[in-house]
Amino acid sequence: MNPVTVENVTVAYHSKPVLQEVSFSVPEGKLIGIIGPNGAGKSTLIKAVLGLVPRASGDVYIYGKPYKQQRKLVGYVPQRGSVDWDFPTNALDVVLMGRYGHIGWFKRPSKKDVEFAMSCLEKVGMKEYANRQISQLSGGQQQRVFLARALAQDATVYFMDEPFVGVDAATEKAIISLLNELKAQGKTVLVVHHDLQTVKEYFDWVLLLNMRKIAIGPTEETFTLENLQKTYGGRLTFLHQQHAIVNQQ
């Protein structure tokens, strides 16, 4: 069964359409890049799947069932800039939030939850920063904390919104090796991604998006100049660079 199936999803902000009749499904155990220009609706697509923005129409299924019944199967890494990092809390506490969906009402995180959260911090190389106030972490470290929080969700399908933006090279490497590890465990990871140069290197599959779905499939078949032209439209100077990238690889 497909981990993620999106059927005819349309999203509009104040009657201005952001996503139009997007349909696709993805296979299990792949790293899937969601690629498209600014304003193409990449983040909105993830948010529509997770129920963070209302869908004007369409349906979303996680392993054949609506998202609301499958929350525990899904992990989420929001954009780093979407929260206030001056909030009075530390790295471990943020990672523990990933356990909240499993803990249930009126209960506190157990010792096991804390141990699991620590092991997630360790996986992203942040164990020694567990008690550090989150505003005192660098951008890359904050991104790793978010990633550890998603790991703490112990999910099978992951949605990540621009995890590579504003991070240092070491963090980018750490993230990509983590993604590959998740893939090796048979998990499915969908990543909103900006940098066209690394697409071929990082992702098995790509979803090209610009308000509508342009194409989806294995990277070598789908990440072509023709499809990129369709996705990025008339941005000519930009396209020259893309041309070089596609030829180069």
Add this chain to the structure above:
Amino acid sequence: MSYEGWILLTGSLVGISCGIVGCFLILRKMAMLADAISHTVLLGIVGAYLISNSLEGVYMLIGAAVVGILTAFFVQLLHSIGVQSDAAIGVVFTSLFAVGVILLSLFGGKVHLDVEHALMGEITFIPWDILEINGINLGPKAVWMLGTVLILNLIIILLFYKEIKISSFDPDMAVALGIPVLFIHYLLMGMLSLTTVASFDSVGAILVVAMLIVPGATAYLLTDKLSVMLMLSALVGVLSAIAGYFIAMIFNVSISGSMAVAAGVIFAITFVLSPTHGLLSRWLARKRLQNKSA
């Protein structure tokens, strides 16, 4: 207990309740909503009086809770259809408050309820308004009301601590996890309304905002942990109330005004001297860096 003791207890209960609730307002960047609700509860109080024909605390609390949540609801509604959130707060708050003022001037003549009292409060009357059951003196009504609201607030925070925390820090993640973020929002607005109206008699609508925001803002400068921030905020609230009372006695001035001034002074001292976030410690840290690089 002595007359003075009751006043200090009342002020301290106001300080604790407002201090705790205020922390969440600051962290959710909704300090202005406190200002709004502290004014619109006037409509709740007048409305409750007109319907129930009594000035009993229970009716006041219900009226204030209803109008407080309505305020939050209207603000949310205007915001969701594209009005800037500060403009939405401004429109809703002045309109509802104005309706309260008009109703008060129409019907308020018959009762002991006037605009000045509602805005400024009068803590000195509180020890005389006694709760009596079967002729037994149980202490001032205001203390009972504030105590009940404080216990209610503490129960809600203990039960929903992690839900309140995540929906304040990362509402998107909270929604994705299935936490009813909107319910938590209205729960907090309900707490805010009850706390405001219970504190109303003692400090009034304008100064309750000082007690809601200043202790939380002070605690924010002193710690990096939410639970500690809540406790420190309550402590600053109590200190402001007690210091305010004695300032008022010494200089023979308004008690509620002195409490707000005391809170402001504590904030100012913290702002300069806080070991982690204070002006002085940051200045020293910069100097040290400059010396090192020089």
